[in-house]
Every structure is written in structure tokens, then in C-alpha cells.
Amino acid sequence: MNIVACYKCVPEEEEIEIKGNQTLDLSKAQWKVGQYDLNAVEAGMQIYEEVGGTVSVLTAGDAVVDNSKLRKSILSRGPEQMYAVKDEALNVADSYATAQALKSAINKIDNVDLVLCGEGSGDIYSQQVGSVLGSMLGWACVNSVGKINAANGNLIVERSIESGMEVLEISLPAVVCVTSDINIPRIPAMKDILGAGKKNATVWSLSELNTEIKNGSDTISILAPEQTERLQTIYEGDSDENIDEIYKQLRKLNLF
Amino acid sequence: MSQLKKVLVVAENESAILELTAGAAFLGEHTELIYAGNQDMAWNAEIAYYAGDLQDASFLSYTSAILSVVNETQPSLIMTEATKNGRHLAAAIATAFNSSVLTDALEISVEENAVVSTRMVYGGAAAKKEKSLGGIAVTCVGAGVFEAKQIKKTKNISPLNMGESKIRLLERRGKAVKTVNLSAAKCVVGVGRGFGSAENVDIAKRFAEALGGEVGCSRPVGEEEKWLPKETYLGISGVMIKPDVYIACGISGQVQHMTGVNQAKTIIAINKDKGAPIFEKCDYGIVGDLKKILPALTDKIKG
Numbered sequence: 001m002n003i004v005a006c007y008k009c010v011p012e013e014e015e016i017e018i019k020g021n022q023t024l025d026l027s028k029a030q031w032k033v034g035q036y037d038l039n040a041v042e043a044g045m046q047i048y049e050e051v052g053g054t055v056s057v058l059t060a061g062d063a064v065v066d067n068s069k070l071r072k073s074i075l076s077r078g079p080e081q082m083y084a085v086k087d088e089a090l091n092v093a094d095s096y097a098t099a100q101a102l103k104s105a106i107n108k109i110d111n112v113d114l115v116l117c118g119e120g121s122g123d124i125y126s127q128q129v130g131s132v133l134g135s136m137l138g139w140a141c142v143n144s145v146g147k148i149n150a151a152n153g154n155l156i157v158e159r160s161i162e163s164g165m166e167v168l169e170i171s172l173p174a175v176v177c178v179t180s181d182i183n184i185p186r187i188p189a190m191k192d193i194l195g196a197g198k199k200n201a202t203v204w205s206l207s208e209l210n211t212e213i214k215n216g217s218d219t220i221s222i223l224a225p226e227q228t229e230r231l232q233t234i235y236e237g238d239s240d241e242n243i244d245e246i247y248k249q250l251r252k253l254n255l256f
Numbered sequence: 257m258s259q260l261k262k263v264l265v266v267a268e269n270e271s272a273i274l275e276l277t278a279g280a281a282f283l284g285e286h287t288e289l290i291y292a293g294n295q296d297m298a299w300n301a302e303i304a305y306y307a308g309d310l311q312d313a314s315f316l317s318y319t320s321a322i323l324s325v326v327n328e329t330q331p332s333l334i335m336t337e338a339t340k341n342g343r344h345l346a347a348a349i350a351t352a353f354n355s356s357v358l359t360d361a362l363e364i365s366v367e368e369n370a371v372v373s374t375r376m377v378y379g380g381a382a383a384k385k386e387k388s389l390g391g392i393a394v395t396c397v398g399a400g401v402f403e404a405k406q407i408k409k410t411k412n413i414s415p416l417n418m419g420e421s422k423i424r425l426l427e428r429r430g431k432a433v434k435t436v437n438l439s440a441a442k443c444v445v446g447v448g449r450g451f452g453s454a455e456n457v458d459i460a461k462r463f464a465e466a467l468g469g470e471v472g473c474s475r476p477v478g479e480e481e482k483w484l485p486k487e488t489y490l491g492i493s494g495v496m497i498k499p500d501v502y503i504a505c506g507i508s509g510q511v512q513h514m515t516g517v518n519q520a521k522t523i524i525a526i527n528k529d530k531g532a533p534i535f536e537k538c539d540y541g542i543v544g545d546l547k548k549i550l551p552a553l554t555d556k557i558k559g
Contacts, residue, residue: 013378013512024382095347096356096390124377124384126359131347140422142316144340156426159314161340163268166314167427174422180479180486216356220385222377225515230523231539236530238544246524246549247556249540253501253522255443255467256557 001053001150004083004109005044005116006102006130007037007074009064010123018224031064033074034122038185043178044116045078045186047150056109060085060093060101066203075196076188082201083109089206089213095128096216102129103136104211105204114155117177119144127177134175142168143177260284260366264331265301266322266345268292268315271404271437272337277301279402280335283366288329290322290416298410303329305416311428315341317421319348325416326352331392333371335364338396346396355390361397362496371395376496380512398496400439436470436488443469444499446517447484449476450506450527450546454483460505463550466557472497474507490516505546509534526550 011029019025044055057079059065065084075082085101093101106112115137117130127143134141146165147158155174159166160181170176188196206213235242250256263280265287267273273291277300280287289301292315298304305325307318326334326349334349336342338360346357358364361373362383371393377384388394438444445464451457457471464471471488478489490497490513502520506527507513514537517523525538526546535541542549 011378013381014510016378016381018381018511024378094356096351096354099351126357127343128347128357128359131344132351132356135348135351141344142314142423143344158429159340164428164430166425167429168314169424169426171422214354216350216354216388216390217358218387218389220372220387222382222384224382224511225518227514227537228518230537232536232541233539234535234541234543236543238542238548240552242542242544243549243552244556246526246540246542247553249522249524250467250501250553250557253443255469255501 001047001051001113002111003044003047003053003055003114003116004106004112005037005040005055005057005079007041007057007059007118008034008121009059009061009067009070010034010121013123022223022226024222024224031067031070033070034118036118036120036122036180038077038118039178039180039182040116040118041074041077041079042183042185043148046183047114047148051150053113055079056081056083058083058102058105060090060098060105062086062088062091071201072193072196075199076192077186078192080199082199084201084203085206085209086203087206092215092219093213094215094217095126095132097213099129099132099136100211100213101206102133104209106137108204108209113172115175117175119177119180130175130177137173137175140170140172140174141176142170144179145176146179146182148176148178260332262286262288262329262331263333263335264288264290264326264329266290266334266336266342268310268341269337270294270297272399273297274299274404274406275399275402276335276337276397278405278407279364279397281407282402283333283364288331289410290325292318295413298413300405300407301410302412304410304413306413307416312425313418314423314425316344317418317423317425318416319345320419320421321416323349323352324419326392333393333395336394336396338398342396346394349392350390350394353390353392355388355392355394358386358388358393358395361395362401364395364397364401376516378512380490380516398439399437438470438472438488438490438497441470441497442500443467444472444497444502444520445469446490446502446504446507447471447473447477448505448507449474449481451483454481456547457483459547459550463554466554469499474513504534504538505550507534508532509537
């Protein structure tokens with residue numbers, strides 16, 4: 001089975017700074033592979049180890065997709081090949097535009113049977129790209145998959161949704177979005193990290209893929225909300241008197 | 257605020273049907289509904305399309321049928337639930353109309369004929385305001401954004417036939433997971449790493465129960481320690497709360513978390529670390545051992 005696992009390079013959110021005018025400063029944030037995407041890569045590796053075939057990874061973004069640390073990080077998890085769509089326009093791509101770029105790359109890669117996506121990106125977390133990509137390709141597509149069985153040439157998946165679990169049979173080719181509970185991604189060993197540098201990486205521009213992308217939504221603003229002023233009445237120590245002070249405040253709220 | 261011509265709601269839970277159709281009536285002139293589950297749940301729509309009880313099929317298998325309804329009725333806005341099914345169906349509909357889904361909407365308005373929504377991004381650090389550009393606006397809406405209303409029972413109900421699907425349901429298993437509606441809760445108890453173990457979280461559950469509140473948690477508790485379901489972690493994917501009181505227990509007060517709870521009227525903090533940032537962001541705080549403080553408060557409340 002030829003598997004492509006998709007991933008997104010995202011900023012380390014704890015390193016995002018909030019400026020005085022409530023705008024965000026991402027310039028000091030390190031970049032990393034989205035944490036939920038590692039589950040997609042691991043799911044791909046497990047299918048490969050069971051039924052054979054190939055596992056590649058694919059990303060779309062601006063210059064960051066070429067970052068050698070991120071490339072080694074993703075390839076050290078087992079996939080044999082990295083593909084990337086690199087274009088400045090992808091810096092502001094929404095889920096619709098991102099899926100357009102991924103779709104054109106998947107059409108360029110030969111004989112893809114299964115595309116795996118994570119639950120959502122680590123930064124925006126709309127949980128959309130996989131479902132949009134499946135619709136664009138016209139393939140079978142499901143989200144929220146917690147188990148995949150690919151042993152018999154088709155796919156039987158367990159989909160965990162709010163109302164319980166659905167066991168579904170889906171035809172190939174398919175796009176499957178996995179949950180963050182499907183597996184625990186393997187930790188690469190030193191030899192995997194060293195070996196990752198020797199693996200093949202193919203980077204395309206949008207024009208090399210003969211494709212243009214267009215957003216389906218427009219960002220008006222991204223602002224940190226203003227924090228409400230708080231009283232900051234602090235009782236030091238868990239004495240009975242102090243606990244009673246907190247109890248009195250709770251009682252004032254008429255909850256009980 | 258300008259009004260939309262027609263709003264289509266796609267939902268399968270009664271509370272969501274009542275909320276979204278009431279919201280649709282506010283945003284648009286006409287409301288239609290596509291729904292599944294109990295046939296008796298159609299409210300507030302002029303016309304409803306019923307996909308059945310989903311015993312033998314996944315709601316996702318109705319994608320092409322839903323697209324036919326959308327093509328025929330041409331709504332200006334489609335609203336789905338912010339559930340796994342709602343997100344996926346929204347994606348399929350939006351893609352067919354060259355649009356992106358405005359996901360996890362906390363606020364929806366119509367400005368100069370464009371649908372505008374606000375949502376949290378970067379794990380709760382910021383609010384993103386965005387506008388739909390496609391032919392049809394599609395949004396999935398968090399629980400509690402609109403107030404549930406029973407305005408008028410829908411009488412005009414037609415069956416929605418499944419049509420072709422590449423997905424076949426073999427079996428349904430397990431029960432519904434209890435979904436907590438944190439966004440509608442009057443009182444939320446927040447569990448942080450300060451609890452030390454999964455067993456200790458019971459102290460918070462008993463405390464919340466005594467208060468008639470719900471339990472939420474910080475990102476490390478929901479995502480790394482997994483002491484509580486990930487869906488209850490405050491600060492991402494629509495879990496923004498606006499309770500009368502938020503009681504942060506064993507939570508340091510990291511910025512993403514505080515953004516998610518910023519709209520609480522009163523914030524009370526319990527933490528053993530006097531230097532924790534939470535004490536600068538709360539109304540009342542107590543420095544001490546939550547394993548002593550919470551049971552003592554629980555006993556006092558129960559009288």
C-alpha cells in the first residue's frame with residue numbers, strides 16, 4: 001500500500017509573544033512538526049510494517065518546509081521520502097488553499113492508495129484539511145479514526161465520534177484523518193536521526209505543480225483578547241480561617 | 257446587521273438543532289434543516305429533510321444527498337455542529353462551493369452581506385476574526401453560542417435519501433460519550449497538573465458536584481497526562497467558558513489557559529506555589545494544598 005502522511009510546520013505556541021497592541025509576534029517562536037501529525041505518520045508506519053508498500057510524508061508551507069531540522073525530525077520517524085510544496089503564498093493559506101496544494105502534490109506522486117492526516121493542525125486546529133482534501137480528490141474520506149485495519153486490501157476503520165463508535169468499510173484510494181489517541185508516536189533513535197539526513201526530499205513550487213491556490217476565507221484580525229482586571233485578593237496558607245474566606249466568596253455566588 | 261436570505265442547519269443532536277435553528281432565525285429570513293436521529297426533533301425550520309435514525313449508515317454517507325439539497329435550495333449560510341460529523345460534512349459542503357469552513361465559531365454576524373465569525377487559535381492565545389469568501393458561507397458552531405429555543409415545530413418534513421457513498425457502516429459500537437457542555441456551565445472547576453495523579457482528580461469532581469458545576473482542565477492534564485478527556489481542556493477548539501465562577505485548582509495560569517477562561521465573572525485560584533502567575537489573574541486566591549482545601553470546601557458546601 002502506498003501511503004502519504006501529511007504534516008504541517010507550526011510555531012511553538014508557548015514562544016508566541018503578545019505585543020502591546022494585542023497582536024501576536026511569531027518571529028521568536030521556533031518551528032516544529034504539528035504534534036497531531038505525528039500520529040498520522042506513526043499510523044502510516046504501522047500499516048506499512050503490516051502490509052508492506054511505501055510511506056512518504058507531504059507538507060505545504062512557505063520557506064519553513066525546507067528547514068533541515070524539521071525535515072530530519074519527520075523523516076527520522078520512519079518514512080522513506082519527503083515531499084513538500086513550498087511557496088510564499090502558502091504562508092497565509094487557509095484549509096481550502098492548503099488542500100489545493102496538497103491535492104496537486106498527491107496527483108504528482110504516483111499511485112497513492114492512502115493519504116493520512118492528523119486530527120488537526122497544531123496551531124489553528126480547524127480539523128478541516130483532511131476532509132477538504134478527500135472531497136477535492138473525490139476519494140472516500142473519513143475523520144476521527146482511532147483504528148485502521150488494512151490487512152485485506154480494503155480498509156476497515158473504527159471511527160470514534162461523540163455518539164459512540166462506527167466500524168466502517170471504505171474503498172481505496174482514501175483519505176483518513178486519525179485521532180491523537182490512535183497510537184503513541186515512536187521516539188526516533190540516534191541512528192534514525194542520522195539516517196534521516198540521507199533520505200530523499202523533493203520540494204515543488206506551486207508553478208512546478210501547475211497549480212494556483214485561493215483562500216475560501218479571509219482573515220480580518222488575529223488578536224490576543226484583553227485580560228479582565230481582577231481583584232487579586234490572596235490568602236496565604238491553607239488555615240481553616242483562610243479556607244473559610246474562600247467559602248464565603250463561593251457562598252456569595254448563590255451556586256448552592 | 258443585514259439579514260441573510262436563507263440559512264440551512266445540519267445537525268443530529270436535539271440541543272444543537274434548537275440552538276442552531278434559533279440562531280438561523282436570528283441571522284436569516286428563512287430557515288431549513290437537514291437532520292438525523294429522532295424524527296421528532298425538527299424545530300424552527302420551514303422545511304426539514306430527515307436522514308433517518310442512522311442505525312444502518314454513517315451520517316457521512318449522506319454527503320452527496322446533502323449537497324443535492326444545498327444545490328437545490330441555495331442557502332446563503334450553512335451551520336453545522338462542531339462535532340466530528342459536523343466538521344466533516346461542513347468541509348464537504350464548503351469544498352463543493354469553493355469556500356472554507358469558519359470552524360468553532362464563538363460569534364457569528366453578518367457584515368455587509370458577508371458572514372463573519374470569531375474563533376480561538378494558537379491553543380487559545382488569540383481570537384481570529386474571519387470572513388467567508390466562497391459562494392456559500394459554511395460554519396460549524398460550538399455549543400452554547402446561540403440560545404436554544406422552541407419557536408415552532410416543523411411540520412413540513414421530507415425524507416433525505418442516502419444516495420451513493422464510498423463508506424459502508426458495518427457496525428455501531430459503544431455508547432455515547434458523555435459530552436460536557438462547559439460553555440454553558442455556570443460554574444467550572446479547572447484541574448491542573450497540581451493534582452499530581454489521576455486519582456486525585458476525584459477531589460475536583462466531588463467539589464464540582466457539590467457546587468453544581470462542571471470539570472474542565474488545563475492543556476497538560478487533557479493532552480499529556482490524560483487524566484481528563486481532551487475535549488474538556490480549556491483554551492482550544494471552542495472550549496471557551498463564560499461561567500459565573502471559574503475555580504482554577506493546581507493551575508499555574510499560563511496565558512493560553514487564561515484566555516480561555518477570561519470571560520468568567522469571578523476567578524478563584526487554589527495553588528500551593530505562591531509565585532504562580534494565576535494569583536495575578538484571579539479575584540480571590542488561596543495559597544495552599546488543594547488536597548486539604550478542596551475536601552474542606554466540599555464539606556462546608558454540603559453543610
